[in-house]
Amino acid sequence: MVNFLQHTFNGLVGGAFLALLALGLAVIFGMLRVVNFAHGAIYMLGAFGAYVLLTEVGLDFWWALLLMPLLLALFGIAVERLLVARLARLDPLYNFLLTFGLTLILQDAVKSRYGVQSSPYDAPALLSGTVDLGAFDFPAYRVFVLVVALAVCGAVWWLLTRTRIGMVVRAATERPELSTALGIDVGRWVTPVFGFGIGLAGLAGVLAAPIRAVNPLMGADLIIVVFAVVVIGGLGSIFGSVAAGFAIGLVQAWVQALGEHWALLSQVLVFLVMAGVLLWRPAGLFGREEAPA
Amino acid sequence: MLRIDDLSAWYGEARVLRGVSLDIAAGEVVTLCGRNGAGKTTLLRCVMGLHTGQQGLVELDGRPLTGQPAHRRARAGLGWVPDDRGCYATLTVTETLTLPPVVGPDPWPLERVYEAFPHLHARRNAPSTTLSGGEQQMLALARVLRMGARLLLCDEPTEGLSPLLVAQVGDILRQAKQHGVAVLLVEQNLHFATTVADRHHLLAEGRVVESLENSEVAAREQDLLAYLGI
Amino acid sequence: MRTKALSAVLCSTALLASACGGGGPQGASGAGGLSDGKVVFGVLNDQSGAYSQLSGKNSVSAVELAIEDYKTKYGDKAVVKEFGVESVDHQNKPDVANAKAAELYDRKAVDVILDVPTSSAALKVADVAKEKKKLYFNISAATTDLTGKACNKYTFHYAYDTYMLANGTGRNTTEQGKKNWYIVYPDYAFGQDMEKSFSAAVTDAGGTIVSRDAAPFPNTSGDFSTYLLKAPTLTPKPDVLGTMQAGAELVALVKQYNEFKLRDKGVGLAVGLMFLTDIHSLTPAALAGTTYTDAWYWNYDLVNREFADRFKKVTGARPTFAHAANYSAALQYLEAVQSAGTDGSDAVVAQLEGKTVSDVFLRNGKIRAEDHRVVHDAYLAQVKQPSEVTEDWDYVKILLTIPAEKAFRAPSPDCKLS
Ligand SMILES: Nc1ncnc2c1ncn2[C@@H]1O[C@H](COP(=O)(O)OP(=O)(O)O)[C@@H](O)[C@H]1O
Ligand SMILES: [Mg+2]
Numbered sequence: 001m002v003n004f005l006q007h008t009f010n011g012l013v014g015g016a017f018l019a020l021l022a023l024g025l026a027v028i029f030g031m032l033r034v035v036n037f038a039h040g041a042i043y044m045l046g047a048f049g050a051y052v053l054l055t056e057v058g059l060d061f062w063w064a065l066l067l068m069p070l071l072l073a074l075f076g077i078a079v080e081r082l083l084v085a086r087l088a089r090l091d092p093l094y095n096f097l098l099t100f101g102l103t104l105i106l107q108d109a110v111k112s113r114y115g116v117q118s119s120p121y122d123a124p125a126l127l128s129g130t131v132d133l134g135a136f137d138f139p140a141y142r143v144f145v146l147v148v149a150l151a152v153c154g155a156v157w158w159l160l161t162r163t164r165i166g167m168v169v170r171a172a173t174e175r176p177e178l179s180t181a182l183g184i185d186v187g188r189w190v191t192p193v194f195g196f197g198i199g200l201a202g203l204a205g206v207l208a209a210p211i212r213a214v215n216p217l218m219g220a221d222l223i224i225v226v227f228a229v230v231v232i233g234g235l236g237s238i239f240g241s242v243a244a245g246f247a248i249g250l251v252q253a254w255v256q257a258l259g260e261h262w263a264l265l266s267q268v269l270v271f272l273v274m275a276g277v278l279l280w281r282p283a284g285l286f287g288r289e290e291a292p293a
Numbered sequence: 294m295l296r297i298d299d300l301s302a303w304y305g306e307a308r309v310l311r312g313v314s315l316d317i318a319a320g321e322v323v324t325l326c327g328r329n330g331a332g333k334t335t336l337l338r339c340v341m342g343l344h345t346g347q348q349g350l351v352e353l354d355g356r357p358l359t360g361q362p363a364h365r366r367a368r369a370g371l372g373w374v375p376d377d378r379g380c381y382a383t384l385t386v387t388e389t390l391t392l393p394p395v396v397g398p399d400p401w402p403l404e405r406v407y408e409a410f411p412h413l414h415a416r417r418n419a420p421s422t423t424l425s426g427g428e429q430q431m432l433a434l435a436r437v438l439r440m441g442a443r444l445l446l447c448d449e450p451t452e453g454l455s456p457l458l459v460a461q462v463g464d465i466l467r468q469a470k471q472h473g474v475a476v477l478l479v480e481q482n483l484h485f486a487t488t489v490a491d492r493h494h495l496l497a498e499g500r501v502v503e504s505l506e507n508s509e510v511a512a513r514e515q516d517l518l519a520y521l522g523i
Numbered sequence: 524m525r526t527k528a529l530s531a532v533l534c535s536t537a538l539l540a541s542a543c544g545g546g547g548p549q550g551a552s553g554a555g556g557l558s559d560g561k562v563v564f565g566v567l568n569d570q571s572g573a574y575s576q577l578s579g580k581n582s583v584s585a586v587e588l589a590i591e592d593y594k595t596k597y598g599d600k601a602v603v604k605e606f607g608v609e610s611v612d613h614q615n616k617p618d619v620a621n622a623k624a625a626e627l628y629d630r631k632a633v634d635v636i637l638d639v640p641t642s643s644a645a646l647k648v649a650d651v652a653k654e655k656k657k658l659y660f661n662i663s664a665a666t667t668d669l670t671g672k673a674c675n676k677y678t679f680h681y682a683y684d685t686y687m688l689a690n691g692t693g694r695n696t697t698e699q700g701k702k703n704w705y706i707v708y709p710d711y712a713f714g715q716d717m718e719k720s721f722s723a724a725v726t727d728a729g730g731t732i733v734s735r736d737a738a739p740f741p742n743t744s745g746d747f748s749t750y751l752l753k754a755p756t757l758t759p760k761p762d763v764l765g766t767m768q769a770g771a772e773l774v775a776l777v778k779q780y781n782e783f784k785l786r787d788k789g790v791g792l793a794v795g796l797m798f799l800t801d802i803h804s805l806t807p808a809a810l811a812g813t814t815y816t817d818a819w820y821w822n823y824d825l826v827n828r829e830f831a832d833r834f835k836k837v838t839g840a841r842p843t844f845a846h847a848a849n850y851s852a853a854l855q856y857l858e859a860v861q862s863a864g865t866d867g868s869d870a871v872v873a874q875l876e877g878k879t880v881s882d883v884f885l886r887n888g889k890i891r892a893e894d895h896r897v898v899h900d901a902y903l904a905q906v907k908q909p910s911e912v913t914e915d916w917d918y919v920k921i922l923l924t925i926p927a928e929k930a931f932r933a934p935s936p937d938c939k940l941s
Contacts, residue, residue, distance in 0.1 A: 003756055010748050017744070117576050118774040118804040123782065130784060139782045142748075170383040171392050178379045181341050182393040183367030183440070211782055212745040213774035213804075217573075221743040256749040260736050263710045267739035288382055 015249020046205020076198025234287020372442025
C-alpha cells in the first residue's frame with residue numbers, strides 16, 4: 001500500500017512535467033492553430049539556460065527559475081513577431097514546418113557550443129533533502145516540482161476563468177473571427193499568448209535541470225509524448241491537456257512499477273491511449289469539434 | 294449613416310456581388326431579401342470587414358471603412374448578429390453578453406438586458422451554446438444592444454423561431470429603431486420584414502434587382518414571393 | 524576545356540582496363556606491394572550524436588598519431604609511404620553504416636575500417652567486411668556477437684565487450700561481498716545482452732539477482748524514479764543497484780539515484796558501461812564511489828600519460844579508452860602490413876592471427892586466432908571522491924587489474940571463421 005502511494009505520488013511528479021508542457025502547447029494551439037514543434041527544444045533551452053546562468057553568469061537555480069521563463073517568453077515573442085506571424089495566413093502546415101526547422105537549429109546551435117554530452121546541474125541545497133509525507137519520505141525537490149506545477153496550472157486556470165483577460169482569450173481562442181466582429185482585437189493577444197506558452201515550456205525545462213540529463217536532445221523524444229497528451233486531452237483544451245498530463249504520468253508510473261516486462265508497454269501506453277481516445281472521441285477527452293467557420 | 298457604393302465581392306474566381314449600392318440613415322430599418330445563395334451574408338460580411346475579396350466603397354458616417362479590420366468597425370458602432378447566432382462553448386451567457394466593448398452612446402446595462410430577457414437571466418451561468426435556438430438568437434440581439442451599437446447587421450434573425458419569438462424580435466428591432474439605431478436586416482420572411490422595415494432591397498445573383506418602399510410591398514406581394522421562391 | 528573533359532571521360536573509361544597516365548594506380552595486389560600505392564584508413568563512427576564525444580572526430584586524431592609513430596619507427600624502411608584517413612558519420616544507424624562501409628571500401632579505396640560504435644551498426648559493417656574481403660577493427664561496439672555468431676575472417680573486435688564489462692564489474696563487486704543485486708537495464712539489444720552477462724557473472728560469483736527491471740528505451744521522459752523508489756523496498760534489500768543504461772540515460776539515472784539518496788539507504792551503485800566523458804558530464808561528485816570496468820585509463824601509468832599528453836595537444840581533451848584503442852588498432856594494422864610486405868587482406872590477417880602484442884593500449888595483448896577477439900588487461904575502476912580529484916579529467920582510481928586471460932570470455936563455439 002505504501003509502495004502504491006509512493007508510485008502514485010511519483011507519477012504525479014512525472015505528470016507535472018507533461019502537464020506544464022501540454023498546457024503551453026494547448027494555449028498556443030488554441031490561439032494560433034499552430035502545433036509548436038519547437039516546444040521540446042524550448043524545454044531544453046530552459047534547462048540549458050539554467051546551466052549556463054550557473055556556470056557562466058554565476059546565477060543559481062532560483063534566479064534561473066525566475067529568469068529563464070521570462071527570457072524564453074521574450075524569445076517566443078520575437079519568434080512570433082518575426083517568423084510565425086508571417087506565415088499565419090498560410091496553411092498551418094507551414095508554421096509546423098517552421099517550428100520543426102527552428103527545433104533543429106536550436107538543438108544544433110546548443111550542440112555545437114556545448115557538445116552532446118549531458119551537462120551537470122544540481123538541485124538547490126535547500127531542496128536536496130527529503131520530506132516526510134506521513135506514509136513515506138520523498139525527495140524534497142520532487143515535492144517542490146509538483147507544488148510549482150500545480151500552482152502554475154491553478155494560476156492559469158484562475159486567469160482564464162475568472163478574469164476579463166481570460167475571457168477574452170477564451171473567446172479569441174474558440175472563435176477568432178466572431179470575436180473580431182464583436183470588437184475584440186484578436187491579433188493583439190496572439191503574441192503574448194505565444195510568449196506565455198513558450199515561457200511555460202522554459203519553466204518546465206528549468207525544473208527538469210536538476211533531475212534529468214541536461215543535453216541538446218533532452219526535449220526531442222519528450223515532445224512526441226506531449227503531443228500525444230495534448231491530443232488525448234483534446235487539441236486546444238486547456239483543462240484537458242493538464243488533466244491528461246497528470247493522468248498519463250500516473251498511469252506510466254503504475255505500469256512501470258508492475259515489473260520487468262512492462263517497460264515496453266509503459267512507453268507505448270500513451271500512444272495506445274491516444275488511439276483509443278481518438279476512436280471513441282475524435283476531438284479528445286475534453287475537446288470540442290471545431291465550430292464551423 | 295451607412296453608404297455602400299458599387300460593392301463587388303469574390304470567393305476566389307467566383308464573383309458573388311456585382312456592384313451593389315445602398316444607403317441607410319440613422320433610425321432606418323432596411324431589409325435585404327433574396328434566395329439562398331444570392332449573396333446576402335456575403336454583403337454583411339463585407340460591411341463588417343470579414344470578407345477579404347472585395348472592391349467598392351463602404352462608408353460609415355461619411356468615413357470610408359476600407360482597410361479597417363473588423364474589430365475597429367465594431368468599435369465604430371457596427372453590431373454583428375451572425376446567422377449562426379455567435380455563441381461560445383467556453384463562455385457563459387453573462388460572459389457572452391459582456392465580451393464586446395461598449396461602443397455607442399446608448400448602451401443597455403446588463404440589468405436592463407436581463408429584465409428584458411428573463412430566460413437569459415435564468416441561464417446566465419450556463420455556456421451560451423447550451424441555450425435553445427430561440428434563446429441564442431435573443432442573446433445575439435441582446436449582445437449588440439448592450440454594446441450600444443448604432444448599426445445592426447442582422448443575418449436572418451427570425452430563422453427557425455416560433456411565431457411568439459419572431460414577434461419578440463420585431464419588438465426589439467422597433468425599440469432599437471426608436472432610439473435611432475439603424476438596422477441592415479437580411480430576411481426571408483417577407484411578412485415579418487414588412488412589420489419592421491422602411492425599405493426593402495431584393496438581391497439576385499449579386500445585384501440589387503428591385504428596391505421598394507414598405508408601402509409598395511403589399512401590391513407586389515405575389516411577385517416578390519415568387520422571386521423568393523416561396 | 525573540351526579536350527580536357529573528353530580526355531577525362533576517356534581516362535576514366537580506360538581506368539577500368541589499365542592505368543591511365545602518370546600517378547595512376549599500379550594495379551598491384553596479392554603477392555607484394557600496396558593496392559593503389561597507399562594505405563587508407565576509414566574511421567566510421569558517430570560524429571554528431573550521443574557517442575560523438577567518446578569516439579567521434581577525435582578518433583581520427585588518434586589514427587593520425589599512429590601513422591606518425593609508424594613513420595618515425597620505420598623511416599626509410601617503411602613499406603607504407605603514403606597514407607589516407609577517411610572519416611564518416613554513420614549517425615548510429617545500421618543502414619547508414621552499411622551503405623557508408625561499402626562506399627568506403629569500394630570508392631574511397633579504404634583498406635581497413637575502424638571504430639563503429641552501436642552494436643547493430645557494428646554487425647552490419649562486419650557483413651560488409653566479409654563480403655568485400657577487407658579488414659575491419661571494431662573498437663567501440665559492445666556486442667559479443669562480433670566474436671560469436673557474426674564473426675568472420677576479416678573482422679577483429681578490439682577494445683571491450685559486454686562479457687568483459689559484466690565479468691569485471693559483476694564478478695568483482697560480488698566477490699567483494701555485495702551479493703544482492705537489483706539490475707535495471709534499457710530494453711533493447713545492448714541492455715538485454717548486458718543484463719544476461721551481468722546476471723551470469725553475479726550468480727557465478729555466488730551472488731543473487733534480487734530483481735531486475737527493463738526500463739523503456741529510449742526513455743522519453745528521462746525518468747527512472749520508479750526503479751529507484753522500488754530498490755530499497757525489495758526483499759532482501761539489494762546491496763547494489765546495477766545500471767546498464769548508457770550515455771544521457773546513465774546521466775539521468777545517476778542524478779536520480781543521488782536524489783533518492785539510495786547510497787545512504789545502503790544501496791550502492793555499479794555501472795555497466797561508462798566512459799570518461801560520462802563522468803565529466805555528471806561530475807565526479809555525483810558518481811563518487813561508483814565502480815565500473817574500464818578497458819584503459821589515461822592516467823594509469825606514465826606510458827599512458829605520455830600518450831594522453833600528445834593526444835591533448837592535438838585535440839584539447841583527454842583520450843577515452845576508445846581513442847586509445849583506435850590508435851592501437853591503426854598501429855597494429857600498419858605493423859602487420861610492414862611484416863607482410865603487402866596490404867593484401869589475407870596476408871595481413873595471417874600476420875595478425877595469434878600474434879601477441881603490447882602497446883600503449885594493449886597490455887598483455889593477444890589477437891586470438893580462434894575468434895579474432897583481441898584480449899588484453901582490463902581494469903576495475905572506482906570514481907574518486909571530489910576531494911581526491913586534483914587534476915582535470917583525472918576522475919578515477921584503478922582498484923584492480925583484471926588479467927587479459929580472465930578479462931574476456933573463452934572463444935565461443937558459435938564462431939566459425941572462414
Ligand atoms: N466560403 C465560401 N466559399 C466559396 N463560395 C461561397 C462561400 N460562401 C458562400 N459562397 C457562395 O457565394 C454565394 C453567396 O453566398 P451567401 O452570401 O452566403 O448567400 P446568402 O446569404 O444570400 O444565402 C453562393 O453562391 C455561395 O455558394
Ligand atoms: Mg446567408
